[in-house]
Amino acid sequence: MKHFSEIDICMKYITPAIQKAGWDIKKQVRREVTFTDGRINVRGNLYTRGKRKRADYILYHISGHPIAIIEAKDANHSIGSGMQQALEYARMLDIPFVFSSNGHGFLFHDMSAQDGKMERELTMNDFPSPENLWARYRKVKGIKSPEEEKIVKQEYHKDESGKEPRYYQSVAINRTVEAVAKGQNRILLVMATGTGKTYTAFQIAWRLHKAGAVKRILFLADRNILTDQTKSGDFKPFGQDIMTKITGRKIDKAYQVYFGIYQGLTSPEEAKKAFKQFSPDFFDCIIIDECHRGSASEASAWREILNYFEGAIHIGLTATPKETKDVSNMAYFGEPVYTYSLKQGIDDGFLAPYKVIRLALNIDDGYRPEVGKIDQYGNEIEDRVYNNKDFDRTLVIDERTQTVANKITEFLQQTDPFSKTIVFCIDTEHAERMRQALVNANVELVKKHPNYVVRITGNDEVGKHEIERFIDVEERLPVIATTSKLLTTGVDTKMVKLIVLEANIGSMTEFKQIVGRGTRIREQDNKVFFTIMDFRKATNLFADEDFDGDPVQIWEPKPEEPIIPPEETNGGEDEEENDQGDTGNGGGSGGIPPLGPPGGEPGEPTKYYIKGVPVNVSNERVQYLDSDGKLITESLTDYSRKNIKERYSDLSTFISRWTSEEKKEVIIQELLEEGVFLDELKKEVGKEMDTFDLILHVAFDQPPLTRQERANNVRKRNYFGKYSEQAQNVIKALLDKYENEGILSIEDMEILKVQPFNAMGSLPQLVKSFGGKNQYLEALKELETELYKTA
Template sequence: MSTKEATARIKINKLLEAAGWRFFPEDGRPASIFLEPVIALRGDDSESLGDGFQNTRRGFVDFLLVDSKGLPLAIVEAKAEDKNPLVGKEQARKYARSQNCRFVILSNGNLHYLWDLERGNPYVITSFPTEESLKSFQRGLSPNPRRLADELVGADYIVLTQRPTYEAEAGWRSQAERASYIRANSLRFLRPYQLRAIHRLQDAIRDNKDRFLFEMATGTGKTLTAAAVIKLFLRTGNAKRVLFLVDRLELEDQAKKAFTSLLSADFNTVIYKENRDDWRSAEIVVTTVQSLLFNNKYQRLFSPTDFDLVVSDEAHRSIGGNARSVFDFFVGYKLGLTATPRDYLRRFDQRNASDPREVERRLLLDTYRTFGCESGQPTFRYSLLDGVREGYLITPTVVDARTEVTTELLSAEGFVVSFTDDTGEDQHETFKQREFEKRFFSDSTNHLLCKTFLENALRDPISGELGKSIVFAVSQNHAAKLSQILNEMASLLYPGKYQSDFAVQVTSSVSDAQQFTINFANNRLCGSGNFLPAYKTSKARVCVTVGMMTTGYDCPDVLNIGLFRPIFSPTDFIQIKGRGTRTHSFTEQLLDRSTLGELSHPEKTSYKLFDFFANCEYFEAEFNYDEVLKLPRRKDLVDLYTGGGEPTVIDGAYEHLGTDILSTVREETIGGAGMKIDRMFFERFGETVRENSEIVAAVEAGQWDRVIHYVNQDVFDKPDEYYTLAKLRKAAAVDRRVSLREILEKVFGLIPQFKSKDELLEEEFVKFVADHTPDEAEAISAIRHYFKAYLTSATVREIVDQRRLTALATNPVLSTRDFKAVPPRYRTLVPEYIKDYVSLNQFAA
């Protein structure tokens, strides 16, 4: 047996044991693994495996997995490490049929597939299924993709679950009463485009696809569409249990309530963390990715076959980073939902690694690839413009309003502050857009932005008061400041009407903030009908938030959105814009229509998006604003740091210029655990961030942009510890450059340990092979070496990219012989793949 075969065997043994399979009787339970065809272990723990048990007539041993009664459940077809597991596919099928096995596991120790012979194609898995999982899967599911494709799905598909007899009821049969009957029973009919989405999925199933991606604009009812898809799979017997993944804590409750409202007559929905002991009794399980990641819960408590359909809400967020491992763990059908179109990727130069959009570019590309849409064409697409054209959505009136400070700050050069230092030398410091968040919000700037917003915002068409508005602030402190200013202005503008209820801070540090968002949507935040008693609208007119009201928040009567901060994430930008796109008739809020007479414009036809920081220009290279407000020059707008005078620079870096010199220098290699002082430094950092309520709340909500922002702003470079990313990387003692997000995931227990460079390389290679399995199985070893060399060596990348292949003759990382061993198509495929999907930065030392 070769070294590669032995290594594969060791890895496969460990994977089987980790999934609870037994080579020998144990704790009164019989052995559940048999080695075929050399020896049988049935019940005899004294039986010797023999010297030649690894070798068979076909070259490498197979495993037969049986249940507690000794009945065959699955076979494992094992290949050496340098072989593609799929080469044993037909051989395994034949053997499985002879043993009356439905399941086959194909593995070379590194790459594994689970194949349900009654279902279709093998799926990549990251761990082996348990005995109970396979038995449950076999017992409860008789998949029939034909039924999926042929099921009739009409506009009333969900309504037939909500109220099966609706067509026979008087309220429906009466045309005059029908609208009020639908509202009273909360019936949800599928819109034509939602039906098209489901029919496209059925077409994809006919083409033997098992991964689907719906790209649907915010406000188009992705959750309703997902509910119809879930019913389709459960009703046709192609799923016995569905996992619905969200990336934020508040979306768990929202999804659970939605599915309960839509499907509870036929199917039970639970949130996993609230039903840890009996989640298996539900057909629909909702959870955050973070919950499953915590201490590798998804591997410890679940099996790959526990869910037959996995739906990923806001897909490129909920499967980004380490969360991808959760998604890949489960086999079966996969549906991704996203509101972020891939189109924006064409608007910036992907070679500019410093562009903040680059991270999301990779996430989006990976999302499309994950859901089988490498071409960039999702299974179904319905854009904002589609929704506007068909009358379901509205576009904003975008208002460009900038102060002199923000204009300079947002220029290519940034904001330059000139000053004279203590030595008399002239100096200047440039502050770019990100630094605005920390240093450039003076009271005068905030007052001017609030004044501009109030004077130009849309009014409620019925009451005439300020239309309901959402303002997005930089931080919780900034949100508190804006709320105070808006309330002070409202007291002057509307004497006696509001008692500091005009603007409400809605951030994670505020008690009952989540309930505030619900009350605002239901028009009872701080009261209702403040101007007209017969009109139900929230007394509070402005919610000031940071990130709580972005994804999935539905408040159709919002008329104004204020961007009081720069935005760097395309997803955040699209989600925030989407808060105002829903259509609405304000007459629905009238308690007594007769008291108001005829209303001239009761329908919402537009909303205003106040862009104080050129966010639209940032995401749309040539953006034509609907309104441009030239703000007055104010002397105190540049009075940013003190009560008066010229601006100065604060928080400057300290450089030691003393006369001390080093007398000796000694080098010492630190082991994998790092120095004790480094470990203590890392532990103190962990304690610091875990004590920060804002950071904890943002981690629990899966809002990683906010988490990283808080750490950069409130934790890094502060006195006492002076935590920095560079110091934390050193303390982590990993042989590569870990990201701040990885460090925080480790601190909060979302990952058990940092992956080494080699583990990460192998993980990336497995993903590559899963998508681009070579026909030449014997070439896998050469492709792996080429993949890793290109990924880790700047010299190799330069040689390959510039086609200076003769230089490989003397290259120690990748030789000419190594390169020639790579099949020709992979010589260009590997570099293209890495440029699109893999971040080079994480492999730097």
């Protein structure tokens, strides 16, 4: 038994033990379950995926409800050697029962234990039955009555494509359903943008509806596009005959699943409050999408809808729960039942990582106009220092806008001119000027494609019609969208590869939402990471400890009227934080600047517009995400050195592994999974260097030899004189091949079928000249040993 591999242990001991305990191997047991996609590592324009996490066994009492995990090891390991890894997986999968086995027995980690002994050893004949573990599961989860159990055991919806919830979606669904079963009626789910919140909401709604826990459901959002996408997309399996969208004032109450936006349900006028056509107990469940927005504020008119249906179960969905002194999601919903962060999504490979390009302009730290300077429209400019916070809000410098547009264009031309791009601007007027500048920077493309650049803002009907085409993965155009607020949240922009920050962003909630526009992955369409181009130092927020941390409630209830933050006052489809107004006529290029700012004197300009200021990029810095989710600035060489040394701590460890590994490609693939791009590293350090020497030089500061030098050293030793003449010719040709193309080129025996080898004889003939296949492989191994002898 001590020679048995892990697979042998599973087949001969673990699986029979599970089956003997009463588990249905086909329905209740899954083997080698891969539950992450492997982190995407990016350097330059290259990427590779890390290892996926895989559990040896997951046991289910009912479909989609994992309750136990087993980690198997071969017989040379101890019975509990797989426990640490299994516990990590169990924490991610929210599984309470964990087993480790080497075929001699099981180590059982039991979350239901109350006698102080959480871990104990079991014989191979003592594995718990499904009924035993389910009883323990109910105990851990606090499921008591048959009614609660019925709700919890309701299965997922399964479609014809075989799509199943990802592991974190399953955790979110199960925790929510269990909370409802136990009587909780205010539930908050925090899931990063791009992780499938609406699909998760659908599965929750499906299970609760099918289990009879709820009959009528309202999906509530603040934009038509969000309800339309949900009704025709994730919620489609409910069937059109029981679903309807609330539009107008006449409401049909014969449906079971309703979709509505706040603006369509409420009104300042009491008689026009459509939600009051329903009785307060009409809905059993309300799902609030993007609940950090209007409904987060206690003083918001939108909260009135939730208060009216207070007897219903309220499930809030958000990527960015709002927690200020005046507004709180958690004060209303309670602590999140589950949180899946951006960092977790990137680590698991379900969300696209990002690189950041920070650009500083020569006027960023301050521009002071000369005394008495007049703007383009005859207004005398106030004499003071203007900086990033002022640009495009109170002072418009035409050359600054064009410099930004030129830099965006330059980046797209160097990467892909048709990469979907969102440019976030100060306000809608700024978005229009940026659109004009980008048109002027891309004249030839705009001649061929008139809608290459568009403005998409809440008050621009033409632009709003472009949203559907912009987010459609099949539509190539439009490519660049300039906006203020409309695209910050909710809109599913799967193909966005470039996000440009040309707005001053002080809100962490807004910043997270903007970053979320790029996190979707479309590997089949070559969208695996995205770039953030920052002209406003907004990405300093990445360094804030709250960026990817757990939400903390800081709301302070006051006896007086709660304050409504500015971003909560209007909301909805036309939400544009535009305290400057929007003339829709451009400006800065011949338009008329908007007049009369709030609180200003009549005729006082809201913005000054000037030209003739030299503007250029003074500094550009590229930053990448490291394995801890931190943005770092480092060269490819430094990054590679760190990752190589994480796998091989010292020189002797690496040399030992290199010389003992039959196929060097295995080592190279392992390094790729760590994000070490050897081909790019060769370009930076030296193309003619052997992969072995490249690693020695970069990671361990060893003086490198070129492939030519290594090959010549072998030729000088002439060790191959012991072989037949034909075999010697093959070895010499292999040396030439190595010198020109590297070690991987000679490892595959198929090389003997191409030039110059095929001119020496057929593959069988060449192998026979060594005495046979095994002897040829031994000779190849010896050649590799000779090549790396000096190490």
